[in-house]
Amino acid sequence: MNDQPPPTTLRSIVQAATGYDVRRCGRCSYCVHFVTPEDDVSLEMMLQLVMQNDEEVLTSRTLWSDDALKRARQMCVSTMDVAAIMLALREEARRRGLSKDAG
Numbered sequence: 001m002n003d004q005p006p007p008t009t010l011r012s013i014v015q016a017a018t019g020y021d022v023r024r025c026g027r028c029s030y031c032v033h034f035v036t037p038e039d040d041v042s043l044e045m046m047l048q049l050v051m052q053n054d055e056e057v058l059t060s061r062t063l064w065s066d067d068a069l070k071r072a073r074q075m076c077v078s079t080m081d082v083a084a085i086m087l088a089l090r091e092e093a094r095r096r097g098l099s100k101d102a103g
């Protein structure tokens with residue numbers, strides 16, 4: 001009875017790990033103003049990719065940028081902790097062998 005299947009979509013994986021449903025992103029584009037040349041996608045786009053269950057998000061430069069991670073703590077106007085979401089996505093990338101860091 002307690003044997004729930006493990007979450008399979010990126011959205012459900014993030015929700016299980018952080019408690020945040022990425023559908024709460026209001027697509028307000030506020031975070032888009034803080035994209036740097038090093039980033040390949042904005043936070044908004046990152047969350048959209050999660051919603052679409054697009055694995056590409058797991059190898060995006062933005063996801064693995066520590067600078068973007070720092071900015072994520074302040075860049076989102078929703079009540080979601082986007083940095084925590086990014087860390088959950090990094091963890092999932094490692095699990096799938098898609099890690100972009102040495103560890």
Ligand code: SF4
Pocket residue numbers: 024025026027028029030031032043044047075076077078082
């Ligand atoms: S600031 Fe937050 S709510 Fe607005 S688009 Fe970016 S991620 Fe979504």
